[in-house]
Each structure stands twice: as C-alpha cells, then as structure tokens.
Amino acid sequence: MENLEEKYKHIKGWGIDADPKNDPTYPMKHRTNEEHKGYTWERPTQQPINIEVLHSIERPNVTAVFGTAAPPSGLSGVIRRYAFKHSENSYLHWLPLILADRVNVVEGIIEDFSTGKVPNIFAEKGYVAEWKHNKTGLLTRMAILAAVTTTALVLLTRKDDDDEYDYEY
Amino acid sequence: MFHITENKLMLAMNYRGPKRVRIDEKPIPEILHPQDAIVRVTRSCICGSDLHLYNGNVPDTRVGSTFGHEFTGIVEEIGSEVTKLKVGDHILVPFNISCGQCAFCKQELYGNCHEANSQATAVGGIFGYSHTAGGYNGGQAEYVRVPYANVGPTVIPEGMDPDDAVLLTDVVPTGYQAAEMAGIQKGDTVVIFGAGPIGIMAAKCSWLFGAGRVIVIDKEEYRLEFARNYSDCEAYNFEEMDDPVVWVKKNTDWMGADVCIDAVGAEAAGNVMQTITGRKLLIQAGSATALHWAINSVKKGGIVSIVGVYGPTDNLVPIGNVVNKGITIRANQASVKRLLPRLIEHVQNGVINPKGLITHRIPLEEVADGYRMFSNKLDNCIKPVLIPPKANV
Known part of the structure; x- marks a missing residue:
C-alpha cells in the first residue's frame, strides 16, 4: 500500500486534521436536536427598539440585538x-x-x-486606482464610450436630415 | 491610547450605490446593548464577498451603510454585561454575530445564530453585510460596535501578528471549513473552483485533511501562479480548456473528482448565460458557473462543498445531476468561533501563514481605490487590507 505520509512529507501539516470518522462532518457533526424544544431558549437581553x-x-419578533446602520x-x-x-x-x-x-x-x-x-463620482468609483494601474484599459473604455456616443449623435442627426429630405417630396 | 470622548466623529467607508463608495465622517458608534463593545479598528480587510455588496447584488444594501466583516481592533468601551473582554484588549472579531445561547449556537452553528438578524431567517448576523444580514455597520471604519462581545471576539494571542489575526476572522476559517465540509479522505482528489483568497486557503487546508491531489481552477493567471506557490497545488486556467468539466474528467481517469469546492459564488465568470442572467440582469441570485461546474465535475457519490456566497433568491444549477449522481452537498457560512482554537494552533505552529495572502496595504481613506483594485484585479491584487489612521499597531 502506498505510504501517503512519505509521499506528502514536503507539505507541512499534511494529514494532521484527517479523520476517517469525519462523516457526517460539519454542519451536522454537533447535532443536539436542541431546536426540537422550539423557540424556548433563554434569550439575551433585548436591545431597546427605539428605531424602526x-x-x-x-x-x-425582533432579534435580541440588531443593526442600526440605515x-x-x-x-x-x-x-x-x-x-x-x-x-x-x-x-x-x-x-x-x-x-x-x-x-x-x-x-x-x-x-x-x-x-x-x-x-465626486470619479473618486467614489476608484478611478484613481484604475488610472494608476490600468491606464490603457481606462483610456480604451473612455474611447469606446466616446465613439459610441459620437456614433449615436451622428445617427440621430442623419435621421433628422432624412426626415427633412422625405418631407420635400 | 485614543479615547472616544476626544472626538465624536470617525472616518468610515460609506456605500453610495453600485460601485460607488467613499470615506466620510460618521458618528462614533455607541453601546446599544449590555453585551456590546466599542472597538477601535486596527486592521480591516476587503473580502471577495464584499464585492457582491459593492456591485449592488445583495438585496437591502442601503445607502449610508459601512461594509467590513473582517477586522481586528482594540476594545475602547464595554457594556455592563461584558465579562470576557476588558478595555485595551486587542481582539479579532469573527464575521458572524452570534449570541451563544440559541439552539443553533449551542450546536456550534455560530454562523446561523437566531438572535442576531431580524431581517432574514436564511442568514445569520454579519458585520457590514447589508440589512439582509442584520443591518450592522462593519469594520471598514475607525470604530465599530461589536454585539455579543462575550461570545465571538477572541483576544489576539501574544506574539501573533495582527495581519495574521485579521485573516482568522474569515478567510482562514472559511477556507478551512470548505475543506472540512468536503469530508476529504486520505488520497482524495480535490478540485477547487476559484483562486481568490478563499480558494487558495481551501487548497492549502485540503492538504491538512489528507488530500492526495489538489487542483485549483480559475482564469486569472497571476492568481493561479499565487495558488501554486502558496498552496503547493496544481492550478489551471479554464480559458485554456475547451470544457472545464471534461478537463476534470480526463484528468481524474474519467471518474470525476472525489470532492469539488465552490470558492467563487455569485461573481463567477466562464459562462455567458450565467454571467448575463446572474451578474448583469440579476434575474438569478448571481452567476452559478462555479457551482454548475462543481456538480458536473465531481464523481458519482462525491461531495460538493460550497463556501462561495450567493444571493437569497434562485440560481440555475443542474439539480437533476445532484440526484442522479448521488452527490452530497454541504454548505454553510464558516463557524469562526468553533474553528478558532485549532486554527490559532496551526498559525502558531507555522502550518498556515495567513498574512502570506496579503498583497496590498491601503489607508482606510483610500477605500474607494481599494475596492476598485480588488474588484478589477488591478496590480495583481489578491488580498487588500485597510489600515485606519488611528490603527497605531
């Protein structure tokens, strides 16, 4: 039989947490069926509910503690x-x-x-980092955006010209 | 020591909308519950799962919130019921908020506490992770309120580097639990999808459980190289494969991997349909490409372990294959408190080197740039750590 310990001795800690009985493993491992008793545990002190x-x-109910971020x-x-x-x-x-x-x-x-x-949308979007580390990518995206915008404007203008031309007939 | 009373305002990250964050002055948090502690933050990481919030993919992420669920800090103030910490303690704070008294905490399911999140029963309370995870402000700030301070927080052992300690709050336990839930047996082939910090750590920890072969799959070459060096594993680029699932089959003698780990979650690339529906249109709870590949790559009767984070609605995955192949799926948020004693031992014995993952140390004031760098994988970023101006350690 292959000696796995020898084979993997170059990997520090190989197999130190191996446990053949690790099944079923977490999250079922420490099952106590405590929840069969329902919502009956002694609850922590309730945080005063003075916000919505x-x-x-x-x-x-509201949990014993809750966040108040927003x-x-x-x-x-x-x-x-x-x-x-x-x-x-x-x-x-x-x-x-x-x-x-x-x-x-x-x-x-x-x-x-x-x-x-x-x-400051430019700063909020982290474009300073983008400029520093990916100047080419940022410039390419800006160029594409400019090209798309210009093309859209040209097309819209052309449409107006066509409409005018048709109208003369 | 900096005293809270000197100044009632602090610097904190402020979410303004998808891909928009900034640093602002906000009021320093106060004790709101007898088991609260107020902690001056010394280190705070940006996590891959923060990017789901940053991209606006997690419902009930409210403007004005402060993110950050991986942090260490010094206790500045404690509530009247706090007995296990004292002012001045330098602590690491698990990302889970857990009461220690409910039926789930008693089963060491500290990530599933029933007394920490009013807004959803499908997830426990998590620092700085939207109102869907309880509405708590997080640690990407100078100060943070830490509820249930008797339960989760752990005093950083003497001599431990704070950079190691901060990664024990999430990255190391999550990577370790990914391997643990996979039920790895000696000699098993483990395939991990995702070479972010969690995937790299899961690869490292798979060896501890006796894996015979560890393979990481991603598309970022610099991350694959990092994984090879940090985790002594094989690492391959799925963009160079015709089909990652066929590749895994071919490379496991047509059997499939014994174990597959999804260490990506909602931001996965690699499948156009998943990307459009999961990341662009948000009509599913994130792109489930990695999970899809994991289910199809694992052997019949194999185990899929999920630590990648998804939103609370639905995902397109081949559930029929789970049934027909007899796959066991195990998943959970890491139970940090349960794992800490063993993991601290591993760090102290040199088995795991958490701070080796850190590639960028960024002042808290530059948080927007930090998010951009991590999100867009700029400057070969693997793990960014934010340092508040008053960290002082």
Whole structure:
C-alpha cells in the first residue's frame, strides 16, 4: 500500500486534521436536536427598539440585538416596508428590496446635494486606482464610450436630415 | 491610547450605490446593548464577498451603510454585561454575530445564530453585510460596535501578528471549513473552483485533511501562479480548456473528482448565460458557473462543498445531476468561533501563514481605490487590507 505520509512529507501539516470518522462532518457533526424544544431558549437581553426595525415574517419578533446602520426612510423605506409584508420565500420580498436599493441611490444623491455635498463620482468609483494601474484599459473604455456616443449623435442627426429630405417630396 | 470622548466623529467607508463608495465622517458608534463593545479598528480587510455588496447584488444594501466583516481592533468601551473582554484588549472579531445561547449556537452553528438578524431567517448576523444580514455597520471604519462581545471576539494571542489575526476572522476559517465540509479522505482528489483568497486557503487546508491531489481552477493567471506557490497545488486556467468539466474528467481517469469546492459564488465568470442572467440582469441570485461546474465535475457519490456566497433568491444549477449522481452537498457560512482554537494552533505552529495572502496595504481613506483594485484585479491584487489612521499597531 502506498505510504501517503512519505509521499506528502514536503507539505507541512499534511494529514494532521484527517479523520476517517469525519462523516457526517460539519454542519451536522454537533447535532443536539436542541431546536426540537422550539423557540424556548433563554434569550439575551433585548436591545431597546427605539428605531424602526423591519423583521422577517418568518420569525415572531425582533432579534435580541440588531443593526442600526440605515433605518428605512423616504420612498425606498416605503418600498422596503411593503417587501417585509412578504416572506423570504416570495419574490414579492426580494424584488421590491432590489428596487428600493436603486431608489435609495437616487435618494442618496439628493441627500448629498441637499447638504451641500457634490458627490465626486470619479473618486467614489476608484478611478484613481484604475488610472494608476490600468491606464490603457481606462483610456480604451473612455474611447469606446466616446465613439459610441459620437456614433449615436451622428445617427440621430442623419435621421433628422432624412426626415427633412422625405418631407420635400 | 485614543479615547472616544476626544472626538465624536470617525472616518468610515460609506456605500453610495453600485460601485460607488467613499470615506466620510460618521458618528462614533455607541453601546446599544449590555453585551456590546466599542472597538477601535486596527486592521480591516476587503473580502471577495464584499464585492457582491459593492456591485449592488445583495438585496437591502442601503445607502449610508459601512461594509467590513473582517477586522481586528482594540476594545475602547464595554457594556455592563461584558465579562470576557476588558478595555485595551486587542481582539479579532469573527464575521458572524452570534449570541451563544440559541439552539443553533449551542450546536456550534455560530454562523446561523437566531438572535442576531431580524431581517432574514436564511442568514445569520454579519458585520457590514447589508440589512439582509442584520443591518450592522462593519469594520471598514475607525470604530465599530461589536454585539455579543462575550461570545465571538477572541483576544489576539501574544506574539501573533495582527495581519495574521485579521485573516482568522474569515478567510482562514472559511477556507478551512470548505475543506472540512468536503469530508476529504486520505488520497482524495480535490478540485477547487476559484483562486481568490478563499480558494487558495481551501487548497492549502485540503492538504491538512489528507488530500492526495489538489487542483485549483480559475482564469486569472497571476492568481493561479499565487495558488501554486502558496498552496503547493496544481492550478489551471479554464480559458485554456475547451470544457472545464471534461478537463476534470480526463484528468481524474474519467471518474470525476472525489470532492469539488465552490470558492467563487455569485461573481463567477466562464459562462455567458450565467454571467448575463446572474451578474448583469440579476434575474438569478448571481452567476452559478462555479457551482454548475462543481456538480458536473465531481464523481458519482462525491461531495460538493460550497463556501462561495450567493444571493437569497434562485440560481440555475443542474439539480437533476445532484440526484442522479448521488452527490452530497454541504454548505454553510464558516463557524469562526468553533474553528478558532485549532486554527490559532496551526498559525502558531507555522502550518498556515495567513498574512502570506496579503498583497496590498491601503489607508482606510483610500477605500474607494481599494475596492476598485480588488474588484478589477488591478496590480495583481489578491488580498487588500485597510489600515485606519488611528490603527497605531
């Protein structure tokens, strides 16, 4: 029989965590069936709920701790509240959330302008790094964009000329 | 030591929309729960899974959020119920937020805690990973609020490099668990799709479980070269293959791999239809190319281990082949707390060298450039680490 330890001795740590009994492995390995008792465990202290926290309708309550990064607000908040009336099993949950995210981007720009901040899109998109490490690629993309824009403008202008020509007949 | 009371504002990454992030001043977080700690961040990574947020692919990613689920920091303030940490401790913080008391935490499923994420039952609480993962601000900032500070955070062992410690919060445990869930038996052939940090670490860890052959497949030549050197494995470019699945079959004596690992997730390249529907039109929860290949490349009765991250809706994968080939699929977010004791041992014994993955150290103030570099694979970027101005270590 092949001596695997010898074969792989150049690889530090080879086989040190091998366990023939590693089956079923994680995540079933430490199964205790604790959940058979239902939602009965002693819950941690509840974080005071003094902001709006949307919670999945697949659970009965707000978790003992929760994040406060960006409570729902504005039009995107209205859409998110609608989404959370539907379960995680439904497209009516996830698709409105994606829509809300896009609406939220516009709200973010409005918020910036309303607080006197002009978003520096060039910097936010990391074009400084792109310029430093991929000048050719960036210039190529800009050239393609310029070419496409120019072509579109030319085509639109031509169409106007044709219309005028047809009209004379 | 920097004291929170000196200044109520901090620098933090601020998400403004798909592919738009910036550094802004935001209020320093406060204790909101008796088990909270406020931590001054010393290291914070950009993770491959952050790119799903960055690209706007994760539903309920709200403008104004701060990302970052891989970080270390110094405890500046603790809540009244925190007994296992003290002010001044330098800690590494698992990316999972876990209570330690629910039925799932008691089974060491710390990535599936039931008391950390109100917004979704399908995922636990994760720092800086959208409201779908609990709505927590993350560690790409000068300070961060760490809930359940008695449970997840671990004091960095004396002498351990913070660069090693920060990669123990996600990359190392996720790569290790990918190999662990794969149920590798001695001599097994393991094929890993994806040569990002997680794929490279999964390759490294597959040897620890006794793999006989480890193959990494990706399309980025510099990453394949990195994987060969870091993980002592074979690495091949799928763009040079007619069909990656046929290639795997041919190279496993027409049997298929014993084990396949999906270490890519939603951003996978390699299949036009998956790319258009999963990454451009978002009509499926990311491009499932790597998972598709994994299912079709594994042997009959083999195991597919998934650590690549996907969105919460649907993906196009050949589930019929899973049934007909008798494949076992195992998947989960890494249970960092469960794995830490063993992994710290491996780092201290020199079996794993986490900081060897770090290719870029970027000031927090340049976070937008960091995302761009990582996302567009500029300057041979494998793993970028953000250093806040007040890191001081």
